Amino acid sequence: MPPTALRERKAWQALQRHYAEISGRHLRDLFAEDPGRGERLTAEAAGIYLDYSKNRVTDETMRLLIELAAESGVPERRDAMFRGEHINVSEDRAVLHVALRMPATESLIVDGQDVVKDVHEVLGRMRDFATRVRSGEFKGYTGKPIKNVINVGIGGSDLGPVMAYEALKFYCTREMTFRFVSNVDSTDFAEAVQDLSPEETLFIISSKTFGTLETLANATTARDWIVDALGSRDAVANHFVAVSTNAERVAAFGIDTANMFGFWDWVGGRYSMDSAIGLSTMIALGPEGFGEMLAGFHDMDMHFRTAPLAASLPVLMGVLAVWYRDFFGLQTVGVMPYDQYLKRFPAYLQQLTMESNGKHVTLTGRRVDYDTGAVYWGEPGTNGQHSFYQLIHQGTTIIPVDLIGFARGLNPIRDQHDLLSSNVFAQAAGLAFGKTEEEVRAEGTPDRVVPHRVMEGNRPTNTLLCDILTPRLLGSLVALYEHSVFVQGTIWEIDSFDQWGVELGKVLAQQIIPELESPSEPALSHDSSTNTLIRRYRTLKSGS
Numbered sequence: 246m247p248p249t250a251l252r253e254r255k256a257w258q259a260l261q262r263h264y265a266e267i268s269g270r271h272l273r274d275l276f277a278e279d280p281g282r283g284e285r286l287t288a289e290a291a292g293i294y295l296d297y298s299k300n301r302v303t304d305e306t307m308r309l310l311i312e313l314a315a316e317s318g319v320p321e322r323r324d325a326m327f328r329g330e331h332i333n334v335s336e337d338r339a340v341l342h343v344a345l346r347m348p349a350t351e352s353l354i355v356d357g358q359d360v361v362k363d364v365h366e367v368l369g370r371m372r373d374f375a376t377r378v379r380s381g382e383f384k385g386y387t388g389k390p391i392k393n394v395i396n397v398g399i400g401g402s403d404l405g406p407v408m409a410y411e412a413l414k415f416y417c418t419r420e421m422t423f424r425f426v427s428n429v430d431s432t433d434f435a436e437a438v439q440d441l442s443p444e445e446t447l448f449i450i451s452s453k454t455f456g457t458l459e460t461l462a463n464a465t466t467a468r469d470w471i472v473d474a475l476g477s478r479d480a481v482a483n484h485f486v487a488v489s490t491n492a493e494r495v496a497a498f499g500i501d502t503a504n505m506f507g508f509w510d511w512v513g514g515r516y517s518m519d520s521a522i523g524l525s526t527m528i529a530l531g532p533e534g535f536g537e538m539l540a541g542f543h544d545m546d547m548h549f550r551t552a553p554l555a556a557s558l559p560v561l562m563g564v565l566a567v568w569y570r571d572f573f574g575l576q577t578v579g580v581m582p583y584d585q586y587l588k589r590f591p592a593y594l595q596q597l598t599m600e601s602n603g604k605h606v607t608l609t610g611r612r613v614d615y616d617t618g619a620v621y622w623g624e625p626g627t628n629g630q631h632s633f634y635q636l637i638h639q640g641t642t643i644i645p646v647d648l649i650g651f652a653r654g655l656n657p658i659r660d661q662h663d664l665l666s667s668n669v670f671a672q673a674a675g676l677a678f679g680k681t682e683e684e685v686r687a688e689g690t691p692d693r694v695v696p697h698r699v700m701e702g703n704r705p706t707n708t709l710l711c712d713i714l715t716p717r718l719l720g721s722l723v724a725l726y727e728h729s730v731f732v733q734g735t736i737w738e739i740d741s742f743d744q745w746g747v748e749l750g751k752v753l754a755q756q757i758i759p760e761l762e763s764p765s766e767p768a769l770s771h772d773s774s775t776n777t778l779i780r781r782y783r784t785l786k787s788g789s
């Protein structure tokens with residue numbers, strides 16, 4: 246833990262003074278005075294080239310931000326994470342998603358147990374199962390091969406699998422259908438199965454705790470759907486597998502633990518897409534592709550572990566996020582992937598970033614006196630450009646944006662990929678440099694329209710430029726954001742690995758369910774708004 250509170254750290258105080266000096270500087274001037282910055286303020290690792298030159302920083306800013314990371318103990322805490330120390334203090338757990346992608350040749354002993362060996366044992370079982378399902382050897386109850394796989398899970402047990410499936414669809418088998426059911430709204434389930442045959446459908450019930458209401462409700466519905474259609478409870482063995490850390494609950498639900506793939510309490514839900522939670526990904530992609538994805542995660546892990554702070558992509562992105570959140574007071578960050586396959590990536594990142602760093606107390610329980618996690622959001626480019634980019638260009642709030650581009654598309658058709666990519670570069674430049682009044686006038690704009698067409702610019706972006714989207718690249722990209730979240734959380738001295746806000750939601754709803762379901766008028770003891778809403782709901786529901 247860093248010896249001094251954040252505001253008292255030397256680098257923080259230096260940054261405050263520095264902010265006062267440079268916050269008014271325009272990127273136009275910074276580039277004019279220093280034409281080399283576009284080449285210099287860059288870094289590269291694991292197939293990702295990061296251009297951070299279009300941020301509102303100078304070399305001095307970056308020097309101080311890196312000093313802040315060092316003074317905040319980023320290297321020490323990073324090493325503690327890799328050693329398996331219990332850095333998730335509020336849950337007293339190790340944080341070891343990095344072990345999920347360590348090669349089998351490595352070993353990591355935590356509490357007397359080689360966790361890498363455990364990881365590879367499960368990976369081996371997953372590979373075997375995925376191969377049997379893909380080849381048609383694993384059959385449904387009536388002897389038909391499995392054609393459809395439905396992952397049932399929510400939050401960390403859903404967002405990773407669905408994002409990875411969409412992102413890597415190009416590489417996935419087209420012989421099978423993959424769906425993802427998460428919402429307790431029965432529409433989610435109904436729509437997912439409406440055109441599927443139960444005889445050919447496998448459900449993967451993914452739940453770390455196997456106690457999550459939404460997942461258990463959907464799993465029960467799925468079980469009824471199978472048993473009703475196939476006429477026997479015995480069909481469950483052929484149509485259900487579980488991914489969980491809780492064997493007892495899996496067995497109580499009726500899934501044989503021989504059909505369970507385990508993971509461990511040191512894997513947080515939002516850090517679990519590369520654990521057994523990725524079983525649907527492995528079936529879709531094949532074991533080899535899944536292995537490639539793990540290798541990509543590991544590439545970035547190694548970079549994070551070994552690169553000097555000033556050359557580390559996760560550190561650079563992490564400290565820039567702190568710079569905007571705490572010194573500029575900016576509240577949101579946009580992530581815009583210019584690749585249609587990454588359409589669920591922003592949703593995935595929302596959980597990763599906001600559930601991790603949306604915290605208001607330090608590791609020792611003190612209320613923070615600075616801002617923590619920003620709101621993350623985004624959409625694939627170029628669609629966003631035709632809607633909300635207006636506010637990013639000309640609104641009164643500044644939104645730092647990560648633009649993610651690829652040199653090659655997976656489905657080249659005529660020059661469309663260049664059309665797409667030109668927008669990555671054009672947007673980054675347009676946001677940074679804007680359009681001055683003189684430039685607008687020089688275009689012959691009538692006087693009354695001039696102010697409307699002026700773009701102030703000075704809007705920061707990171708450009709992440711990669712070659713082509715592959716399983717390996719996706720792994721590296723996810724790990725980059727995981728570690729950037731870690732860097733921010735370490736500087737803020739918060740526990741990026743617990744989620745008490747999510748836990749609260751789980752408990753609150755439980756209290757209200759019987760009040761909605763009770764046939765007789767329940768005695769309600771909530772606040773007057775909640776009581777009235779529940780009464781109104783009951784009246785509407787009964788149709789009276």
Ligand code: G6Q
Binds near residue numbers: 399451454456
């Ligand atoms: C993730 C969170 C949360 C969790 C879901 C599902 O980090 O803890 O999103 O993944 O609540 O939990 P289960 O996997 O236990 O069903």
